[in-house]
Each structure stands twice: as C-alpha cells, then as structure tokens.
Amino acid sequence: MTSVRLIGAGLLLLTATAAYADPCQITIESNDAMQFNAHEIAVPAECADVELTLKHAGHLPAKVMGHDWVLAKDSDMSGIVNAGLAAGLAHGFLPENDKRIIAATKVVGGGESTTVKFSTAALSAGERYAFFCTSPGHSAIMRGKFLFGGTRVAQAGK
Numbered sequence: 001m002t003s004v005r006l007i008g009a010g011l012l013l014l015t016a017t018a019a020y021a022d023p024c025q026i027t028i029e030s031n032d033a034m035q036f037n038a039h040e041i042a043v044p045a046e047c048a049d050v051e052l053t054l055k056h057a058g059h060l061p062a063k064v065m066g067h068d069w070v071l072a073k074d075s076d077m078s079g080i081v082n083a084g085l086a087a088g089l090a091h092g093f094l095p096e097n098d099k100r101i102i103a104a105t106k107v108v109g110g111g112e113s114t115t116v117k118f119s120t121a122a123l124s125a126g127e128r129y130a131f132f133c134t135s136p137g138h139s140a141i142m143r144g145k146f147l148f149g150g151t152r153v154a155q156a157g158k
C-alpha cells in the first residue's frame with residue numbers, strides 16, 4: 001500500500017513540473033569552452049511562437065568568444081556559416097536578409113543573454129532543422145538538432 005501511494009505522489013510531482021515549464025520557451029546556455037549545453041531542442045507543434053533565450057555563462061568578451069543561436073534547415077547550415085564568416089562580427093556573423101535563416105539572436109559575450117521570438121508557421125514537422133553558432137569555427141562543435149512536432153512528442157501523446 002505504501003509503495004503505491006509513493007508512486008502516486010511521484011506522478012503528481014512530475015505533472016506539476018511539466019505544467020509549470022512552458023515548452024514554447026527555451027533557454028540554452030553557452031560558455032567559454034565553445035559549447036552549448038544542449039544538443040537537441042524539441043518544440044511541440046502546438047507552439048505558434050517560440051521564445052528562445054541564449055545565455056553566455058562564461059567571462060570572455062564577444063570579440064573573443066562570442067556566441068549566437070541560429071536556426072535553419074540542416075542542409076542550409078554550412079552555407080549560412082560561410083556567408084556569416086564573410087559578414088564578420090560587425091554584422092553578428094550573419095548574412096543580411098538571408099531567407100535561409102529562420103531565426104537568429106545577436107552575438108553575446110560572457111555574462112550576457114539575448115532572446116529571440118519567432119513564429120513556427122514556416123516550420124514543418126519531419127523537416128531536418130539545425131541550430132548552430134555562426135562565430136568563426138564554432139559550428140563544428142556548437143550545433144544541434146532542432147525538432148519541431150517531432151516523433152518523441154507524438155509518442156508521448158499516444
């Protein structure tokens with residue numbers, strides 16, 4: 001009897017935590033070691049907008065270890081990174097008015113954070129999206145999968 005009650009209490013706790021966290025609001029951290037703290041971001045299809053906050057938990061300034069967070073189709077990543085390299089830090093390592101960029105933050109240095117809000121209207125479930133940093137050389141490590149309306153979310157609803 002006691003163990004059954006304990007499991008029940010655990011489930012209640014999980015439900016409360018899940019309800020508290022808004023799946024459409026995402027925070028990702030970066031650091032002085034050229035890393036994001038997540039390699040995968042999953043957004044449920046119910047999110048009409050996503051609010052993403054990029055924190056830089058390090059100490060190095062933007063011109064030395066600046067990071068941004070850019071979202072694009074997986075196949076567009078290297079093209080955007082190369083165009084960003086040409087654009088330089090003054091333009092946040094991003095090509096101007098590039099339609100391949102779905103969302104992007106500005107470049108932040110240690111101790112700073114920035115937020116971008118974007119619509120998911122142009123995203124389709126099943127497409128392969130990637131998030132990455134466009135600072136020179138960073139995307140080799142600073143990249144991850146962005147899942148919109150992904151299989152894991154669908155499985156959870158079954």
Ligand SMILES: [Cu+2]
Nearest residue numbers: 067133135138
């Ligand atoms: Cu970076």
